[in-house]
Amino acid sequence: xxxxxxxxxxxxxxxxxQQLIDGWDQEIVSKGCVMIVGVGALGCExxxxxALMGIGKIVLVDLDTIETSNLSRQxxxxxxxxxxxxxxxxxxxxxxxxxxxxxxxxxxxxxxLAMSVYEECDVxxxxxxxxxxxxxxxxxxxxxxxxxxxxxxxxxxxxxQVVIPKDSGLEYKNxxxxxxxxxxxxxxxxxxxxxxxxxxxxxxLEYLIERLKQEKLEPFRRLVRKQVEEExxxxxxxxxxxxxxxxxCLVPIPPADDKLVAACTLKGLPRNRNHCVIxxxxxxxxxxxxxxxxxxxxxVVNLKALAQKELEALRGRVFKENVSEEKLETLTPEEITEWxxxxxxxxxxxxxxxxxxxxxxxxxxxxxxxxxxxxxxQSQEALKLLFRLHGRNIGPPMDPPYINYNGVYGQxxxxxxxxxxxxxxxxxxxxxxxxxxxVPFDADIGYIFKAMRIVGHEIEPIxxxxxxxxxxxxxxxxxxxxxxxxxxxxxxxxxxxxxxxVTLTPxxxxxxxxxxxxxxxxxxxx
Ligand SMILES: [Zn+2]
Numbered sequence: 001x002x003x004x005x006x007x008x009x010x011x012x013x014x015x016x017x018q019q020l021i022d023g024w025d026q027e028i029v030s031k032g033c034v035m036i037v038g039v040g041a042l043g044c045e046x047x048x049x050x051a052l053m054g055i056g057k058i059v060l061v062d063l064d065t066i067e068t069s070n071l072s073r074q075x076x077x078x079x080x081x082x083x084x085x086x087x088x089x090x091x092x093x094x095x096x097x098x099x100x101x102x103x104x105x106x107x108x109x110x111x112x113l114a115m116s117v118y119e120e121c122d123v124x125x126x127x128x129x130x131x132x133x134x135x136x137x138x139x140x141x142x143x144x145x146x147x148x149x150x151x152x153x154x155x156x157x158x159x160x161q162v163v164i165p166k167d168s169g170l171e172y173k174n175x176x177x178x179x180x181x182x183x184x185x186x187x188x189x190x191x192x193x194x195x196x197x198x199x200x201x202x203x204x205l206e207y208l209i210e211r212l213k214q215e216k217l218e219p220f221r222r223l224v225r226k227q228v229e230e231e232x233x234x235x236x237x238x239x240x241x242x243x244x245x246x247x248x249c250l251v252p253i254p255p256a257d258d259k260l261v262a263a264c265t266l267k268g269l270p271r272n273r274n275h276c277v278i279x280x281x282x283x284x285x286x287x288x289x290x291x292x293x294x295x296x297x298x299x300v301v302n303l304k305a306l307a308q309k310e311l312e313a314l315r316g317r318v319f320k321e322n323v324s325e326e327k328l329e330t331l332t333p334e335e336i337t338e339w340x341x342x343x344x345x346x347x348x349x350x351x352x353x354x355x356x357x358x359x360x361x362x363x364x365x366x367x368x369x370x371x372x373x374x375x376x377x378q379s380q381e382a383l384k385l386l387f388r389l390h391g392r393n394i395g396p397p398m399d400p401p402y403i404n405y406n407g408v409y410g411q412x413x414x415x416x417x418x419x420x421x422x423x424x425x426x427x428x429x430x431x432x433x434x435x436x437x438x439v440p441f442d443a444d445i446g447y448i449f450k451a452m453r454i455v456g457h458e459i460e461p462i463x464x465x466x467x468x469x470x471x472x473x474x475x476x477x478x479x480x481x482x483x484x485x486x487x488x489x490x491x492x493x494x495x496x497x498x499x500x501x502v503t504l505t506p507x508x509x510x511x512x513x514x515x516x517x518x519x520x521x522x523x524x525x526x
Contacts, residue, residue, distance in 0.1 A: 022365075034122060034124075035124045035125065036125045040062075049368045051101050054098065057104070104117075294357045303356060315340070319339060400415060433520070
């Protein structure tokens with residue numbers, strides 16, 4: 001492979017992270033056009049989002065000029081811009097942010113724009129500050145059948161409305177779901193006696209349930225409540241009112257460190273796409289004496305060749321595993337090709353460099369639109385806490401203290417989380433640690449200590465004992481002799497299965513010196 005087009009590589013690099021999102025197609029974004037009407041606080045933020053995400057074109061419309069009071073919110077403007085048209089300055093800054101972007105701007109009333117300007121856009125975003133402009137824009141969008149996303153804020157509150165006009169070519173509601181809705185309504189319209197009887201019976205049962213609650217549960221409930229009220233302050237208040245679960249409460253056993261996977265890959269055979277790249281990096285380092293730098297084109301090219309070789313070897317191995325020698329003889333050339341194509345599909349196409357970068361950097365899919373929602377919520381919560389710390393109340397911290405935002409459905413879910421009594425960070429347990437180790441299938445006892453070192457727990461084999469926490473069987477005891485002191489005994493020989501837990505406890509001076517008095521180690525074979 002030769003690196004032919006530097007600009008394309010740069011572009012690819014810019015958008016590498018969002019490409020990781022399931023179903024993402026940068027092409028669609030690069031050809032898209034959005035109009036943003038109103039380049040104020042919302043408009044700047046939205047324009048910035050789309051510029052960063054690599055939209056093909058942005059059309060900005062705003063008839064205002066920049067004022068000093070704008071500078072506390074509208075991040076596309078800076079001191080010294082005062083007096084200049086917002087749309088024009090925003091266009092410049094967006095171009096600085098993303099040189100591949102096309103921006104048209106209109107320092108003009110939205111009502112005066114030519115219809116052709118609207119028609120060029122895929123989506124129209126209203127980021128306006130007054131009703132009349134919104135009403136006029138709404139009318140225009142309905143007339144030209146363009147979807148509009150309207151938004152506004154007042155103080156700490158805000159809203160978003162999605163408007164999809166008739167005949168826009170977009171489907172708003174889900175067809176299946178709507179069919180079910182109509183079916184539910186229609187069922188009442190038929191005088192089907194069985195259906196009506198069943199409904200009646202359900203109503204009666206519901207009535208009965210309600211009556212039982214009132215007659216039997218409520219009196220008892222009132223009694224218990226009185227008792228709880230009396231002891232609440234002493235017994236529960238501290239845990240319930242003033243503390244939240246900590247982060248570790250939600251992650252009692254952190255997932256295995258990636259360095260362990262890399263260490264296993266060195267010995268073992270890659271089983272998937274990611275392993276191939278990790279192994280390629282190891283081979284690269286061995287061959288060239290340094291780690292590949294993903295910003296150096298030559299390194300990328302060489303790494304890609306190595307990963308590609310591993311990927312092809314993997315495809316070959318899987319073919320052999322699935323098609324035995326005898327079976328191969330019975331297959332036609334077409335069938336063999338089909339097998340190979342299927343395997344190719346399973347493990348994916350040839351690598352692109354941004355994918356390798358994502359794998360090696362252990363990157364997580366990310367996109368600006370969701371980032372700004374989440375970061376904004378964090379700022380909001382921090383702001384409230386800051387006020388509280390200084391004795392002022394502008395609102396309580398969110399309750400429950402955990403919120404999930406689902407950008408696919410546009411849904412916020414408040415999740416109830418609980419404080420763990422056995423939390424290693426905030427619970428009653430002290431001096432314990434839970435570790436998840438990934439080890440090669442042929443690992444021995446000595447490898448456990450090696451893996452512990454890899455994840456940053458430097459413990460000396462001669463000062464630690466390994467046992468089975470369930471049946472107390474001894475796996476390693478440096479104070480004993482023979483098999484208990486043989487680091488080369490395979491874990492499988494000791495009948496340790498994948499995802500079994502073993503316990504590491506200190507001996508001798510480690511008993512005194514080690515902060516951790518017990519490691520609970522989950523062992524997963526790779
Ligand atoms: Zn905790």
